[in-house]
Amino acid sequence: MLSVSLLMIVIMIVWGFFVPCTLNKNKKNYNQSSVVKKNEFHQSEIIKNEKFFNNAMIYSSILQRYLYFNKLSKEANIYNYIVSQDDVLGKILIEYSSSGVDRSEITLLLQQYPILRQIKKGQILSWIIITKKKLQCLIWDIFPQESRIYNRMDTNFTEGIIRSLTPLNDGLSSTILFIGELGGTFINSARSLGIEENCITDIINAFKYQLNFHKLHQGDRFAVLISITMNNNHNFNSKLLGVRLYTAGKDYYAFRANDGKLYDREAVSLRRNFIRFPTLKPFRISSNFNLNRLNPVTGQVSPHAGVDFAVPIGTPIFSVGDGEVIVSTYSKIAGNYVAIKHSCHCTTRYMHLKKVLVKPGQKVKLGDNIALSGNTGRSTGPHLHFEMWINHRPVNPLTTKVVDVDKLLGNERIIYLNKVKEMLPQLRFD
Numbered sequence: 001m002l003s004v005s006l007l008m009i010v011i012m013i014v015w016g017f018f019v020p021c022t023l024n025k026n027k028k029n030y031n032q033s034s035v036v037k038k039n040e041f042h043q044s045e046i047i048k049n050e051k052f053f054n055n056a057m058i059y060s061s062i063l064q065r066y067l068y069f070n071k072l073s074k075e076a077n078i079y080n081y082i083v084s085q086d087d088v089l090g091k092i093l094i095e096y097s098s099s100g101v102d103r104s105e106i107t108l109l110l111q112q113y114p115i116l117r118q119i120k121k122g123q124i125l126s127w128i129i130i131t132k133k134k135l136q137c138l139i140w141d142i143f144p145q146e147s148r149i150y151n152r153m154d155t156n157f158t159e160g161i162i163r164s165l166t167p168l169n170d171g172l173s174s175t176i177l178f179i180g181e182l183g184g185t186f187i188n189s190a191r192s193l194g195i196e197e198n199c200i201t202d203i204i205n206a207f208k209y210q211l212n213f214h215k216l217h218q219g220d221r222f223a224v225l226i227s228i229t230m231n232n233n234h235n236f237n238s239k240l241l242g243v244r245l246y247t248a249g250k251d252y253y254a255f256r257a258n259d260g261k262l263y264d265r266e267a268v269s270l271r272r273n274f275i276r277f278p279t280l281k282p283f284r285i286s287s288n289f290n291l292n293r294l295n296p297v298t299g300q301v302s303p304h305a306g307v308d309f310a311v312p313i314g315t316p317i318f319s320v321g322d323g324e325v326i327v328s329t330y331s332k333i334a335g336n337y338v339a340i341k342h343s344c345h346c347t348t349r350y351m352h353l354k355k356v357l358v359k360p361g362q363k364v365k366l367g368d369n370i371a372l373s374g375n376t377g378r379s380t381g382p383h384l385h386f387e388m389w390i391n392h393r394p395v396n397p398l399t400t401k402v403v404d405v406d407k408l409l410g411n412e413r414i415i416y417l418n419k420v421k422e423m424l425p426q427l428r429f430d
């Protein structure tokens, strides 16, 4: 019984719920979503056997979610099948897909994943056929602890593995490992494995300063550890515990510490303390940091203690780090300007602003909109003059590495590193 509920929970969790359903399943509760044109259960055995019937329902709900995310809606057909003695995959797909399936699809899938020749009696297969007899997705439920998902991409299939690592704790929570490979964007690849949105967001936020998610490659791999808890309403909450992403010959890791934040393998926070540019995107530099510069207005040698960005008037300007506003005023030279004091003896200044949105004494966070850029004070055109000072000296804000102080220390660090030691070997790709 435990293994059956585990299986059900794993599968439900794994795909989340597009169709409302509960563990204590009542057939009448099942609402077929409008995205599915046809939903066929070929084996009368499925209907006869309550536990399998439930599984079939669950599969159908996860497949509907799949359809929803992949916008396949109208021309999709879902099939579920329980493997009998001596069954082979190709024969099953051809015989039981009443919409028809292109044989070359099956050939391609089996060529890529010969392991699919090893299906066994009692295992459940679910698949989706879309327009032109294309096999879009196949789910192979191997045993209660593991399911595999094959998704059709442009030219081939990708494989995802979903594995339950811990037995159900009082039937309420479990640790699940999702192993996937990139076939399209990271978001879609993660979704097609059934990883919940909040976990996908956490992963992207964890790596966004180290990785450009638009520059990942097909075939890049990821392994994601998620803790799933069921609440009183039979809904599931997913929490990211750890992630490994492999791209361009390098592994990237993030783990959750007891304080709820994500850190790298050395217990250094993955959250940045500073951002490089005080704008949403980098703008052209119209004048660089140069302490020996000739002033363009006076013609005299006068240091340019900051960087000028060619920013159109009215562009939102952000604080590059957490801190406190120490100046918010107008001067003949700087125009409207703001200065923010950050920790570690660092101050940033933003000049020639059109409008200032903060007051002295105000606490600001990294990324807070503090002003709109302008052309006030001694200025030859719309731009933002941006300075960074450390220990009362101007430094080049584009090259200075501001000390990252957000890391775990002492006992917290020891506890965290032990946790990492435990989770690291679990983040395998096989």
Ligand SMILES: [Zn+2]
Residues within 6 Å of the ligand: 287, 304, 306, 307, 308, 384, 385, 386
């Ligand atoms: Zn300047």
